[in-house]
Amino acid sequence: MIELKNVRKSFGDKTVLQDVNFTMNAGQTNLIIGTSGSGKTVLMKCMIGLFQPDEGQILYEGQDLTKIDEKEKKELRQQIGMLFQGSALFDSKTVQENVMFPLDMFTRKKYREKLSRVNEVLDRVNLKDANRKFPAEISGGMKKRVALARALVLNPKYLFCDEPNSGLDPQTSLVIDQLISELTKEYNITTVINTHDMNTVMESGDHIVYMHQGKKQWEGSNKDIIFSKDKLLNDFIFASEFLRDAKQKRMEEMERESK
Numbered sequence: 001m002i003e004l005k006n007v008r009k010s011f012g013d014k015t016v017l018q019d020v021n022f023t024m025n026a027g028q029t030n031l032i033i034g035t036s037g038s039g040k041t042v043l044m045k046c047m048i049g050l051f052q053p054d055e056g057q058i059l060y061e062g063q064d065l066t067k068i069d070e071k072e073k074k075e076l077r078q079q080i081g082m083l084f085q086g087s088a089l090f091d092s093k094t095v096q097e098n099v100m101f102p103l104d105m106f107t108r109k110k111y112r113e114k115l116s117r118v119n120e121v122l123d124r125v126n127l128k129d130a131n132r133k134f135p136a137e138i139s140g141g142m143k144k145r146v147a148l149a150r151a152l153v154l155n156p157k158y159l160f161c162d163e164p165n166s167g168l169d170p171q172t173s174l175v176i177d178q179l180i181s182e183l184t185k186e187y188n189i190t191t192v193i194n195t196h197d198m199n200t201v202m203e204s205g206d207h208i209v210y211m212h213q214g215k216k217q218w219e220g221s222n223k224d225i226i227f228s229k230d231k232l233l234n235d236f237i238f239a240s241e242f243l244r245d246a247k248q249k250r251m252e253e254m255e256r257e258s259k
């Protein structure tokens with residue numbers, strides 16, 4: 001569980017985050033959404049300790065990231081898996097070497113043990129026979145799965161994903177979203193995703209935080225979003241007539257189902 005309490009961040013005289021409060025639970029896919037410049041990236045960087053907020057608390061199971069020393073921060077970082085926008089694989093390393101990298105860096109396990117763990121996670125992301133391939137030889141969707149395997153190899157309690165679907169076609173995006181959601185539940189991970197992808201919002205959003213001009217404007221689930229009356233949120237999510245019609249239909253369906 002990650003809790004944010006009254007988080008505030010400014011750059012010079014520009015306030016970028018103001019009184020941000022929320023709780024992100026384990027086993028849930030938590031999304032941060034909002035227009036460009038609303039503060040999502042700064043928020044995520046505060047959450048992983050790359051930026052120090054000016055005020056407020058960032059609590060990992062009650063332990064305040066803004067107050068802990070470097071040694072404790074290092075320990076906490078080892079419990080955090082990261083999936084970066086462009087997958088960020090090492091081009092000169094094979095798939096196997098890429099996934100093994102965190103084990104080489106942070107553990108003293110024997111090669112055989114490391115290989116067994118690498119194979120376990122590669123298998124879990126449905127990439128069984130790709131060990132010896134280089135990133136240039138595999139598709140964008142496969143690269144994402146390798147990056148996901150690498151993010152999971154140390155068994156993290158927390159998983160941060162920055163735009164996991166950027167550069168992927170809608171169908172491959174859905175596969176990645178489903179995989180992240182499944183793994184989140186299976187391993188009880190607190191997953192935090194920064195996304196612009198509305199399919200992700202509607203399909204995977206167990207908990208969604210909508211940011212507007214540095215403030216939390218709305219939060220709720222993908223079911224709540226259908227019934228939300230928040231004008232800013234509605235204008236943002238259901239921007240086209242097509243999506244507004246789809247929302248109306250879904251709302252009617254859900255009302256019928258609940259009777």
Ligand SMILES: Nc1ncnc2c1ncn2[C@@H]1O[C@H](COP(=O)(O)OP(=O)(O)OP(=O)(O)O)[C@@H](O)[C@H]1O
Nearest residue numbers: 011014016034035036037038039040041042043196
């Ligand atoms: N290091 C920095 N120094 C000064 N201002 C910054 C810095 N990083 C971000 N900002 C400002 O903070 C605001 C929020 O930026 P942020 O990158 O968090 O937006 P975002 O919601 O992630 O946008 P996008 O969806 O386009 O990535 C912007 O006005 C940006 O210019």
